[in-house]
Amino acid sequence: MSYSKPKFKEKYSNFINGKFVAPLDGQYFDNTSPIDNSFIAKYPRSQKEDIELALDAANAAKESWGNTSATERATLLNKVADIIEANLEEFALVETCDNGKPIRETLNADIPLAVDHWRYFAACIRSEEGGASELDSNTLSMNIKEPLGVVGQIIPWNFPLLMLSWKLPPALVTGNCVVLKPAEQTPSSATLLMEKIADVFPPGVVNIVHGFGPEAGKPLASSARVDKVAFTGETTTGQLIMQYASKNLNPVTMELGGKSPNIFFNSVMDADDAYLDKAIEGAVLFAFNQGEVCTAPSRLLVQEDIYDAFMERVVARTNAIIQDNPYDVNTMIGAQASNDQYEKIQSYFKIGKDEGAKVLTGGSANKLEGNLANGFYIKPTILEGHNKMRVFQEEIFGPVVCVTKFKDEADAIEIANDTLYGLGAGVWTRDAHQLYQIPRAIKAGRVWVNCYHAYPAHAPFGGYKKSGFGRENHVMMLNYYRQTKNMLISYDKNKLGFF
Amino acid sequence: MKRVTITNEAAAVLEQLKVKHGELIFHQSGGCCDGSAPMVLEKGDLYLDESDILLGAIEGVNFYMNQDQFEYWKHTHLTIDITEGRGASFSLEIPLGLRFLIHSRLLTDEENAFFNK
Numbered sequence: 001m002s003y004s005k006p007k008f009k010e011k012y013s014n015f016i017n018g019k020f021v022a023p024l025d026g027q028y029f030d031n032t033s034p035i036d037n038s039f040i041a042k043y044p045r046s047q048k049e050d051i052e053l054a055l056d057a058a059n060a061a062k063e064s065w066g067n068t069s070a071t072e073r074a075t076l077l078n079k080v081a082d083i084i085e086a087n088l089e090e091f092a093l094v095e096t097c098d099n100g101k102p103i104r105e106t107l108n109a110d111i112p113l114a115v116d117h118w119r120y121f122a123a124c125i126r127s128e129e130g131g132a133s134e135l136d137s138n139t140l141s142m143n144i145k146e147p148l149g150v151v152g153q154i155i156p157w158n159f160p161l162l163m164l165s166w167k168l169p170p171a172l173v174t175g176n177c178v179v180l181k182p183a184e185q186t187p188s189s190a191t192l193l194m195e196k197i198a199d200v201f202p203p204g205v206v207n208i209v210h211g212f213g214p215e216a217g218k219p220l221a222s223s224a225r226v227d228k229v230a231f232t233g234e235t236t237t238g239q240l241i242m243q244y245a246s247k248n249l250n251p252v253t254m255e256l257g258g259k260s261p262n263i264f265f266n267s268v269m270d271a272d273d274a275y276l277d278k279a280i281e282g283a284v285l286f287a288f289n290q291g292e293v294c295t296a297p298s299r300l301l302v303q304e305d306i307y308d309a310f311m312e313r314v315v316a317r318t319n320a321i322i323q324d325n326p327y328d329v330n331t332m333i334g335a336q337a338s339n340d341q342y343e344k345i346q347s348y349f350k351i352g353k354d355e356g357a358k359v360l361t362g363g364s365a366n367k368l369e370g371n372l373a374n375g376f377y378i379k380p381t382i383l384e385g386h387n388k389m390r391v392f393q394e395e396i397f398g399p400v401v402c403v404t405k406f407k408d409e410a411d412a413i414e415i416a417n418d419t420l421y422g423l424g425a426g427v428w429t430r431d432a433h434q435l436y437q438i439p440r441a442i443k444a445g446r447v448w449v450n451c452y453h454a455y456p457a458h459a460p461f462g463g464y465k466k467s468g469f470g471r472e473n474h475v476m477m478l479n480y481y482r483q484t485k486n487m488l489i490s491y492d493k494n495k496l497g498f499f
Numbered sequence: 500m501k502r503v504t505i506t507n508e509a510a511a512v513l514e515q516l517k518v519k520h521g522e523l524i525f526h527q528s529g530g531c532c533d534g535s536a537p538m539v540l541e542k543g544d545l546y547l548d549e550s551d552i553l554l555g556a557i558e559g560v561n562f563y564m565n566q567d568q569f570e571y572w573k574h575t576h577l578t579i580d581i582t583e584g585r586g587a588s589f590s591l592e593i594p595l596g597l598r599f600l601i602h603s604r605l606l607t608d609e610e611n612a613f614f615n616k
Contacts (some may be wrong), residue, residue, distance in 0.1 A: 236528035236538050237589045243546055320597035339584040394535050420567050475556045
């Protein structure tokens with residue numbers, strides 16, 4: 001079965017104070033589809049003044065929204081989940097068109113997961129309690145959670161609606177108002193969501209402002225009228241945003257990417273069974289979402305005594321990946337999200353080859369036929385080399401994995417940790433000791449054990465080292481969007497006696 | 500001998516940005532999404548210290564890279580170029596619908612001896 005490009009309006013607006021509002025100085029940018037490089041629609045090229053308008057609305061709404069009951073807020077989050085779910089196919093199509101990822105993924109992963117995150121945070125807030133401690137027989141310490149106020153969020157283009165659904169629900173359900181800037185490569189699904197949920201929240205609670213980093217992102221991140229900034233993106237911008245936040249003494253959450261190792265110990269080949277089949281697929285997951293995942297398992301570490309046999313199967317499975325029209329439900333990998341990515345990945349092929357990496361499969365762009373010839377397709381690629389090469393150290397953000405051998409456990413741990421980043425890792429083994437000990441030795445925020453690329457709402461996600469700090473998902477995230485108000489109450493009628 | 504050079508086309512865009520924004524710097528970014536790209540920023544916007552290695556100046560614009568990343572780049576020669584098509588991030592050329600990018604090659608033996616002695 002195959003879908004086709006969805007219909008769009010000619011032009012879209014920002015969503016501010018419960019209404020669609022044109023950018024104040026009337027500038028727009030063209031958004032295109034990476035599937036065939038065709039025009040999608042015009043989106044606002046917002047400036048500081050548009051951000052200020054959104055901040056006016058958010059600040060005006062924060063008092064009353066912050067005082068709504070948890071029940072009320074959770075109900076609205078559930079309503080959003082129901083609306084996305086009822087329009088799942090429409091959201092999936094728009095997402096595929098804007099990002100280039102296959103419809104199979106948006107139908108079965110991106111959109112259903114987004115729905116679940118709205119429901120998860122609605123459930124969390126209903127079930128949690130504050131704290132009270134009797135410090136002595138006359139003194140009670142009570143902790144009440146209060147919202148921060150207004151939150152600025154800047155999200156990436158690799159999972160547009162899902163990243164929005166990681167960031168918006170926890171901020172909203174804790175009583176904050178939000179100004180969110182979607183990535184300019186993928187503004188469509190956030191806009192579609194606002195069309196569908198325009199009346200769900202009171203005006204000013206959710207505001208979406210489109211535009212470019214230096215023109216719209218910077219005024220949002222540096223504003224003294226936000227109480228927190230959450231960012232997903234690259235390191236230099238992350239550092240900049242932290243600096244701006246430091247001027248306002250604001251907290252920040254940073255998710256800045258990785259170069260995640262996926263480690264296969266020799267016991268995976270002890271039998272040719274369902275588990276081995278799963279492990280081979282686990283190695284090939286580097287191509288998932290065209291490799292445009294911060295946690296992509298982009299370094300493959302294989303124990304030397306199984307290396308040849310294991311890699312033969314990994315290469316064969318990689319070669320079986322269907323790369324074709326993303327609207328076709330049989331397509332497994334689609335287009336890179338932009339020309340920018342497309343060219344960057346190819347430049348890394350050159351860097352890798354110059355440094356002596358060997359191409360085991362792929363290693364070039366994939367020219368598809370018809371309209372797709374204008375799209376940005378890269379063949380799933382395996383490069384063989386060593387961990388000091390730049391292709392092993394830098395985030396390529398494409399369907400490219402770099403493979404190397406290791407001798408023993410110590411060697412595997414050393415290579416795994418020899419990276420600036422620490423976001424994700426995978427460990428595959430049938431050995432029960434390794435199952436526990438190796439993940440504990442890896443400096444990363446998420447270690448998948450005998451699995452990879454699962455992102456359930458109830459598991460915290462975030463980085464060590466230069467991958468950032470703070471966590472997303474999980475109930476613990478509520479506290480990233482809240483203050484603790486401690487009320488220290490005395491029931492003693494007697495004075496201290498000091499004065 | 501220079502570690503970093505720039506193409507004429509990229510230099511012209513850099514001049515254009517200088518007129519609009521004043522003094523500039525380049526900082527090589529790493530990490531997710533739009534990382535691994537050179538970012539051009541207003542001088543003074545990004546806090547720099549001894550962990551930022553100065554690789555050289557091009558057209559009066561200093562090019563920096565974080566020390567950790569430089570460890571893996573010290574054997575490469577960089578040429579800054581400009582191309583059509585918008586990038587992302589906070590880099591100043593993005594609203595122009597253009598983006599800076601880096602072509603790199605391994606240093607020659609002679610260059611390597613000069614820079615990494």
